[in-house]
Amino acid sequence: MLGKSALLVGASGLVGGELLTYLLNGKEYSKVLIFVRKTLGIKHPKLEERLIKFEDLAGYKDYFEVNDVFCCLGTTIKKARSQEAFKKVDLEYPLEIARLAKEMKAEKFLVISSMGANPKSSVFYSRIKGLLEQELKDISIKSLHIFRPSLLLGARREFRFSESASAFITKGISFIFVGSLKKYKPINAKTVAAGMYKAAQSETVGIHTYLSNEIAELS
Numbered sequence: 001m002l003g004k005s006a007l008l009v010g011a012s013g014l015v016g017g018e019l020l021t022y023l024l025n026g027k028e029y030s031k032v033l034i035f036v037r038k039t040l041g042i043k044h045p046k047l048e049e050r051l052i053k054f055e056d057l058a059g060y061k062d063y064f065e066v067n068d069v070f071c072c073l074g075t076t077i078k079k080a081r082s083q084e085a086f087k088k089v090d091l092e093y094p095l096e097i098a099r100l101a102k103e104m105k106a107e108k109f110l111v112i113s114s115m116g117a118n119p120k121s122s123v124f125y126s127r128i129k130g131l132l133e134q135e136l137k138d139i140s141i142k143s144l145h146i147f148r149p150s151l152l153l154g155a156r157r158e159f160r161f162s163e164s165a166s167a168f169i170t171k172g173i174s175f176i177f178v179g180s181l182k183k184y185k186p187i188n189a190k191t192v193a194a195g196m197y198k199a200a201q202s203e204t205v206g207i208h209t210y211l212s213n214e215i216a217e218l219s
């Protein structure tokens with residue numbers, strides 16, 4: 001039986017890697033295309049890996065002819081080394097991917113933003129995520145799913161001091177994340193991936209935004 005096709009961008013990342021596993025193992029998809037900078041070295045009958053130049057996303061337009069497009073891109077200021085470079089990965093590339101998805105008539109676009117996203121925030125990271133959400137909404141994709149996780153938990157290949165410290169501290173006070181504070185509770189990358197996968201199977205159209213606790217409930 002022919003299943004759906006998916007394009008996943010950011011498959012080498014913490015959430016993207018978990019999502020790739022769901023997509024390859026899930027019966028809903030018969031083809032999973034990924035855009036990467038370096039090969040992941042994964043062999044799977046459903047998987048089609050494309051090594052691409054992200055500066056020229058439009059040059060890969062034909063690959064956007066899929067049912068669902070998932071965007072798990074992201075970087076840190078430390079890795080990107082400048083706000084401009086950060087903006088490229090966390091704002092410009094996801095917007096370009098969304099525009100191409102719309103142009104090629106993909107049915108769904110699912111993207112990771114962040115808790116606290118706000119286009120008017122004085123915090124650069126939150127402002128960029130807020131601008132991303134705002135501009136995505138203007139693209140008018142048929143079915144747009146925005147995920148706003150809190151601190152991500154999971155085994156990263158590189159060490160990130162602030163994330164590790166926050167994870168350590170919040171673990172000790174996990175009992176406080178109840179009621180209105182539920183949305184601040186750290187969340188496993190795997191749970192976010194499961195939530196994205198689940199949302200992609202719903203037939204609802206329009207804009208859907210999920211706070212961290214809602215992602216956990218969805219998964």
Ligand SMILES: NC(=O)c1ccc[n+]([C@@H]2O[C@H](COP(=O)([O-])OP(=O)(O)OC[C@H]3O[C@@H](n4cnc5c(N)ncnc54)[C@H](OP(=O)(O)O)[C@@H]3O)[C@@H](O)[C@H]2O)c1
Binds near residue numbers: 009010012149
């Ligand atoms: N960390 C947290 O606690 C947290 C909390 C809330 C929201 N978020 C957001 O959640 C999303 C996913 O986070 P994550 O931790 O799973 O991300 P991650 O592990 O850092 O992975 C990021 C992905 O983006 C790709 N990428 C980075 N720079 C790139 C560039 N210049 N060109 C092309 N691709 C590039 C990476 O590819 P390479 O392997 O090629 O570098 C990787 O596939 C991000 O948008 C992040 O802002 C994170």
